[in-house]
Amino acid sequence: MTAVHPARSIRKRGPDADPDVLRTDALIDALAARRPVGDEHDDPAVRLLQALTADVDQRLSSVSITPST
Amino acid sequence: MTNPYPFTMTTCGIVAGIMRNVTEGCVADAKTGVRLATRSDESDLRDLTSLAVQGDRTAIESLLGQLRPMVVRYCRARLGRVSGHYHIADDVAQEVCIAVLAALPRYRDMGRPFASFVFGIASHKVADALRSSVRSAVPTQDLPDGPDQGPGPEETVVRYIEAEHARALLSRLPDNQRELIILRVVSGLSAEETGNVLGMSPGAVRVAQHRALARLRQMADMESIA
Numbered sequence: 001m002t003a004v005h006p007a008r009s010i011r012k013r014g015p016d017a018d019p020d021v022l023r024t025d026a027l028i029d030a031l032a033a034r035r036p037v038g039d040e041h042d043d044p045a046v047r048l049l050q051a052l053t054a055d056v057d058q059r060l061s062s063v064s065i066t067p068s069t
Numbered sequence: 070m071t072n073p074y075p076f077t078m079t080t081c082g083i084v085a086g087i088m089r090n091v092t093e094g095c096v097a098d099a100k101t102g103v104r105l106a107t108r109s110d111e112s113d114l115r116d117l118t119s120l121a122v123q124g125d126r127t128a129i130e131s132l133l134g135q136l137r138p139m140v141v142r143y144c145r146a147r148l149g150r151v152s153g154h155y156h157i158a159d160d161v162a163q164e165v166c167i168a169v170l171a172a173l174p175r176y177r178d179m180g181r182p183f184a185s186f187v188f189g190i191a192s193h194k195v196a197d198a199l200r201s202s203v204r205s206a207v208p209t210q211d212l213p214d215g216p217d218q219g220p221g222p223e224e225t226v227v228r229y230i231e232a233e234h235a236r237a238l239l240s241r242l243p244d245n246q247r248e249l250i251i252l253r254v255v256s257g258l259s260a261e262e263t264g265n266v267l268g269m270s271p272g273a274v275r276v277a278q279h280r281a282l283a284r285l286r287q288m289a290d291m292e293s294i295a
Binding site for chain 2 (some may be wrong): 014015016018020021022024025027028031032033043044045047048049051052053054055056057058
C-alpha cells in the first residue's frame with residue numbers, strides 16, 4: 001500500500017477539502033446559527049464575531065416602519 | 070398591462086402595512102437569533118419567491134419576514150451605530166426591503182438563490198448610505214413607557230466596545246473578505262448563497278473565510294500583545 005502525503009491529497013481534492021478549512025466552515029456555521037462553539041471561546045476572532053452578532057441581534061425598543069426623511 | 074398586485078407599489082401606506090407585519094416578526098427573530106428564523110430552506114424560499122413574484126400577498130409578507138432579519142443584521146454590521154443607535158442601519162434595511170418589494174414584479178428566477186438578489190440590492194444601498202451625508206441626521210429615541218428588559222448599562226457598554234472592536238478589525242480586512250464574513254456570520258447566508266452574491270464558488274468561499282478568520286485572529290492577537 002502506498003502512503004499518500006496529506007498535502008498531496010488536498011491538492012487533488014481541492015483546497016476547500018482541507019480539514020482546517022472544513023473546521024472553519026463548521027465554526028462559521030455555528031456562529032451564524034448563534035450556537036455555542038465549544039472550546040473555541042478562547043479564540044479572539046470568535047469572541048469578537050460573537051460580540052458583533054450579539055450587538056446586531058439586539059432588540060430595539062422601536063424599529064422605524066418607513067425610512068427617515 | 071394590468072397590475073397583478075392588489076396594491077400600487079408606490080402607495081406608501083400599503084407598503085408600510087406589509088412592512089409593519091414583517092418588522093414585528095423580525096424583531097422577535099433577531100432577539101432569539103435562531104438560524105431557522107434567519108435562513109429558510111432554499112427550495113421553500115424559491116417556492117415562496119415564485120408565489121410572491123406572481124403577486125401573492127401572503128407569500129410577499131412571508132418572504133420579506135424571512136429575509137428582513139438577515140438584511141437588518143447585514144446593514145447593522147456594515148453601517149454600525151450612529152450616536153449609539155442603529156437608526157440609520159435599520160432605515161437602510163427598510164429601504165432594501167422596499168426596493169426588493171418594488172423589484173419583485175421584474176424578478177426572474179435564473180437559478181441563483183433569491184438571497185443573492187436581495188444582498189446585491191443591500192450592498193448597493195449600504196454603499197449609497199456610506200457615501201451620503203444622511204448619517205449626520207440622528208433621530209432621538211423615544212423614552213420607554215415601562216422598565217427596560219434589555220441588558221444593563223455595564224453589559225451594554227462591554228458589548229458595544231467589543232462589537233466596535235470587531236468592526237474596526239473587519240474594516241482592515243480586504244473588501245471581499247469583510248463582505249464575506251458579514252454575509253456568512255452576521256446575515257447567516259450559506260457558502261453557496263454567499264458565493265452567488267460575491268461571484269465565487271462555494272469552495273472558494275470556504276477557503277476565503279478560512280483565510281479571513283485566520284487574519285482576524287492574527288490581528289486580534291497582535292493587538293493583545295501590543
